[in-house]
Amino acid sequence: MTRPADLTRQSILRAAINLFAEKGFEGASVRDIVARAKVNQAAINYHFEGKEGLYAEVLKAALDALTRQAADAAALTDLPREAALRQFVYEQLRPLLHRDEAARYMRIFAWENVQPTKVMRKFTATNATPYLRRSLDLLRRFLPTDTPERDLMCAAIWLMGQCSIFVRNRENFAQPPFAMKIDEAFVDGLTDLVTRLAIGGLTQGQLALAAG
Numbered sequence: 001m002t003r004p005a006d007l008t009r010q011s012i013l014r015a016a017i018n019l020f021a022e023k024g025f026e027g028a029s030v031r032d033i034v035a036r037a038k039v040n041q042a043a044i045n046y047h048f049e050g051k052e053g054l055y056a057e058v059l060k061a062a063l064d065a066l067t068r069q070a071a072d073a074a075a076l077t078d079l080p081r082e083a084a085l086r087q088f089v090y091e092q093l094r095p096l097l098h099r100d101e102a103a104r105y106m107r108i109f110a111w112e113n114v115q116p117t118k119v120m121r122k123f124t125a126t127n128a129t130p131y132l133r134r135s136l137d138l139l140r141r142f143l144p145t146d147t148p149e150r151d152l153m154c155a156a157i158w159l160m161g162q163c164s165i166f167v168r169n170r171e172n173f174a175q176p177p178f179a180m181k182i183d184e185a186f187v188d189g190l191t192d193l194v195t196r197l198a199i200g201g202l203t204q205g206q207l208a209l210a211a212g
Contacts, residue, residue, distance in 0.1 A: 009047045011037045016058050021104035024111035025055055025119065052119050059123045062105035063131060076134075081141040086195040088138055092163035093187050093194070096170055103167070110168030113161075132156065142202040155202070162194050 015036035019028035030051050034041050048054035076084040095103035112120045135156035143152065166173065173180045180186060 005047075008037075008039055008043050012039060012044060012047060012054065013058065013061065016054050017061070017101070017104055017108070020055065020058055020111070021107040024108075024115050025117045026115055055117070055119045056123055058108065059120065060127065062108055063127055065102060065105055076138060081138075082195070082199060084138055084141070085198060086191060088135070089159075089163060089194050089198065090187070090191045092160060093166060093191055095167050096182050096187050096190075097184060106164070106167045110164050113164060113168065135160065139202070142199075158201075159198055162198065166190065 012033065015033050016028070019032050019036060022028070023032075030041055030044060033051075033054070034044065037043075044050065044054055048057055076087060079087065095106040097103075132153075136152050139152055139155050139159070140147070143155065170182065172178070174182055
């Protein structure tokens with residue numbers, strides 16, 4: 001049987017995930033969260049030691065969920081590099097199709113691109129290495145073996161940024177003047193487009209780095 005304290009904790013987390021996705025860390029107030037979770041503020045302090053502790057827990061849940069979602073991506077190493085890149089891009093864009101937990105987690109990370117927080121900086125320093133390594137390993141298949149780590153890191157950030165702008169602005173892009181119909185066909189087409197552009201950019205980058 002689930003204990004009342006566990007139910008309270010889960011209720012707070014659900015409310016926080018939704019509100020942080022909708023408004024970002026700064027925009028989601030403790031008052032909003034306790035009202036959505038139907039608890040008192042003391043419960044947040046008790047379970048999470050305040051708003052920053054709660055946000056850190058949400059970030060951990062987000063990274064865990066996205067890492068599980070990408071667990072099958074360990075098979076990327078068995079795919080040709082172009083196919084592996086397409087699969088990686090598709091995984092980044094898949095949240096466009098759903099208003100599920102994964103999509104909310106992606107929007108939380110997207111908010112960090114607009115309003116970086118010290119909580120995220122601290123969290124990233126200790127938790128994001130496996131997720132980032134996956135991106136770096138993929139890009140190493142396109143770039144010269146002696147590519148500096150700094151350039152690989154920048155390339156990984158660039159690649160993920162091509163996808164996150166669509167996830168972050170999903171609601172805007174569905175409205176005029178863009179009026180994009182965001183469905184499976186759209187995401188498949190966008191995946192192909194981003195993949196082609198990325199391959200072109202990485203190919204040129206490979207040539208430039210080799211020549212430099």
